[in-house]
Amino acid sequence: MHNFITQYLGTGFLGGLLSAVLPLLFILPYALVTIWLELKISAHMQDRVGPMRTGKWHGWAQPIADVTKLIQKEDIIPAAADKALYLLAPALVFTGAYAAYAAIPFSPAYIGADINLGIFYIVAVSAIVVLGILMAGWSSNNKWSLLGAMRTAAQLVSYEIPSSLAILAVVMVAGSFNLNDICAAQSGWFWNWFVFGKFPFLFITFIIYFIASLAETNRAPFDIPEAESELVAGYHTEYSGMRFAFFYLAEYGNMFVVAGVAAALFFGGWNSPFGVYLSGPVWGAFWMISKAMVLVFVQIWLRWTLPRFRVDQLMYLSWKILTPFALVNIFAVGLWVVLR
Amino acid sequence: MNGDYQMNPVSRYFRNIWRGFWTVLVGMKVTMRHLFTPAVTVQYPDARMTIPERGRNRLYVNMDDCIGCNQCGMACPVDCITIETAKSLPTEDLGTTSTGQKKRLWVTKFDIDFAKCCYCGLCVPPCPTECIYMTDVYEFSEYDRSKLNYSFITLSPDEAAAKVEQAKAAEREAAAKKAAAAAAAAAQKAAQPAPVPASAQAQSQPQSTVPATKPETQQASPAAAPEPSRDNGAEADKNVSLKEKSE
Numbered sequence: 413m414h415n416f417i418t419q420y421l422g423t424g425f426l427g428g429l430l431s432a433v434l435p436l437l438f439i440l441p442y443a444l445v446t447i448w449l450e451l452k453i454s455a456h457m458q459d460r461v462g463p464m465r466t467g468k469w470h471g472w473a474q475p476i477a478d479v480t481k482l483i484q485k486e487d488i489i490p491a492a493a494d495k496a497l498y499l500l501a502p503a504l505v506f507t508g509a510y511a512a513y514a515a516i517p518f519s520p521a522y523i524g525a526d527i528n529l530g531i532f533y534i535v536a537v538s539a540i541v542v543l544g545i546l547m548a549g550w551s552s553n554n555k556w557s558l559l560g561a562m563r564t565a566a567q568l569v570s571y572e573i574p575s576s577l578a579i580l581a582v583v584m585v586a587g588s589f590n591l592n593d594i595c596a597a598q599s600g601w602f603w604n605w606f607v608f609g610k611f612p613f614l615f616i617t618f619i620i621y622f623i624a625s626l627a628e629t630n631r632a633p634f635d636i637p638e639a640e641s642e643l644v645a646g647y648h649t650e651y652s653g654m655r656f657a658f659f660y661l662a663e664y665g666n667m668f669v670v671a672g673v674a675a676a677l678f679f680g681g682w683n684s685p686f687g688v689y690l691s692g693p694v695w696g697a698f699w700m701i702s703k704a705m706v707l708v709f710v711q712i713w714l715r716w717t718l719p720r721f722r723v724d725q726l727m728y729l730s731w732k733i734l735t736p737f738a739l740v741n742i743f744a745v746g747l748w749v750v751l752r
Numbered sequence: 753m754n755g756d757y758q759m760n761p762v763s764r765y766f767r768n769i770w771r772g773f774w775t776v777l778v779g780m781k782v783t784m785r786h787l788f789t790p791a792v793t794v795q796y797p798d799a800r801m802t803i804p805e806r807g808r809n810r811l812y813v814n815m816d817d818c819i820g821c822n823q824c825g826m827a828c829p830v831d832c833i834t835i836e837t838a839k840s841l842p843t844e845d846l847g848t849t850s851t852g853q854k855k856r857l858w859v860t861k862f863d864i865d866f867a868k869c870c871y872c873g874l875c876v877p878p879c880p881t882e883c884i885y886m887t888d889v890y891e892f893s894e895y896d897r898s899k900l901n902y903s904f905i906t907l908s909p910d911e912a913a914a915k916v917e918q919a920k921a922a923e924r925e926a927a928a929k930k931a932a933a934a935a936a937a938a939a940q941k942a943a944q945p946a947p948v949p950a951s952a953q954a955q956s957q958p959q960s961t962v963p964a965t966k967p968e969t970q971q972a973s974p975a976a977a978p979e980p981s982r983d984n985g986a987e988a989d990k991n992v993s994l995k996e997k998s999e
């Protein structure tokens with residue numbers, strides 16, 4: 413058993429509910445903290461100071477104020493929008509982002525659903541996000557939204573291939589699809605982590621996965637779906653208030669999913685970097701979350717470093733660089749595993 | 753980059769990838785360095801930049817030194833300085849300015865409308881006593897535009913009104929006196945024809961209309977007369993001495 417909630421409460425209604433809600437209790441404060449971090453980091457990278465007043469200490473309450481503002485705002489539905497799809501889309505996008513949390517091993521004692529196809533499930537369920545974004549873009553009945561949605565679809569479908577191939581390489585090494593088992597396979601000191609394994613192939617795999625995952629979160633430099641300078645705000649141009657907040661939350665939720673998956677696949681997940689020292693269920697959660705947060709920081713860092721790709725560059729990177737490299741890589745790793 | 757096109761496509765492909773990675777790393781290094789460089793932001797209400805020495809902000813008029821000459825008002829391109837003055841009586845001593853000039857006018861109104869002011873500073877150099885100048889106050893926004901009309905006079909409204917009345921009265925008296933003198937001269941002229949009639953009449957005519965309405969003021973102040981000329985002399989002396997000092 414890897415879920416302490418269902419262990420104590422059983423897999424009945426209460427246990428299932430608590431176990432499903434726990435990641436949500438994590439996402440909400442995490443999103444607030446990350447939004448604040450992003451504000452501050454982006455500001456300092458540009459030699460500014462960012463929010464300084466809300467909540468007195470370095471503007472820590474700014475995201476709370478933002479969310480409060482978004483909740484109070486009018487929920488505008490364009491007259492020509494396809495109402496049913498329009499209303500459903502943000503929920504679907506968030507569902508896609510949130511469903512992935514079920515298979516992320518937060519700690520040796522907590523993984524929402526300890527299923528054997530964990531990583532496969534995450535890849536599959538993340539595709540719901542594409543559906544939600546397409547729905548949002550189409551139902552808004554607005555050319556910018558539609559263009560943004562089509563770009564998203566093209567981008568996510570393209571980058572799912574190198575990212576899946578990269579994941580597959582790790583799965584071959586670990587011999588399991590279950591993220592908990594993949595984490596367990598990296599136990600011991602930090603040199604057992606998969607980034608350092610089968611050098612340099614798994615390291616290249618990590619780079620490929622990380623780039624592809626950036627594209628999957630629709631963040632700069634892969635933010636052409638919501639390119640402000642061309643598309644106003646892309647697929648969520650027409651959204652306001654709480655529904656817009658849902659897209660926002662889904663974006664930050666997604667950032668953590670890809671960072672968490674990267675941490676679990678390549679950085680030992682809940683394993684302590686120092687062998688058995690500082691390990692255990694609580695420390696496990698600490699290590700998992702801090703590793704993922706470091707990767708989230710790298711995502712933010714990259715966002716404020718790089719300009720946006722052009723569409724053709726985006727496709728070039730995916731199909732002509734990442735995919736061939738991932739293929740060669742998976743072949744090399746496979747060979748290594750077989751010849752071991 | 754141009755040289756790349758002479759390479760064979762395969763090495764160009766790998767070189768391109770390598771460059772892509774390398775430049776991303778360079779960029780990340782730059783942003784990381786900036787993350788730890790101190791921000792340039794000055795957090796305004798808590799911290800302020802020092803204002804340049806000759807910065808143009810809100811004007812101030814030191815009324816103790818103002819002689820009411822309206823030079824500033826005439827220089828102003830947007831006419832936002834409104835000055836009204838009243839002559840002082842010869843018995844009143846308004847003192848001198850810090851530059852040594854004798855003050856002769858009661859300034860009964862000195863308004864600067866900062867809603868109109870464009871902070872060009874053109875009013876500052878003409879002032880003979882250097883009493884209108886820029887301060888370093890730049891935070892004086894108001895919800896109501898009329899509140900931006902600043903009054904600088906030191907007299908209270910009642911005092912100002914009294915000074916205006918007093919000056920008018922003095923003027924009337926002077927005019928009446930002049931008219932009386934003119935009448936006397938005319939009487940004299942009638943007695944013995946003299947060769948200067950035209951200029952005397954031209955001088956007395958504009959003022960002669962005033963005393964007709966209130967002839968009783970004629971007796972009120974016999975001392976009301978044109979300002980003594982020695983003051984002008986004294987002032988000129990002072991100006992000369994000042995110039996000498998500054999030189």
Ligand code: SF4
Pocket residue numbers: 811827828829830831832833864868869870871872873874875876
């Ligand atoms: S600064 Fe310029 S606009 Fe303002 S009062 Fe002086 S002359 Fe007029």
Ligand code: SF4
Pocket residue numbers: 813817818819820821822823824825835878879880881882883884
């Ligand atoms: S120029 Fe100077 S002295 Fe003359 S009215 Fe203006 S402020 Fe007063």
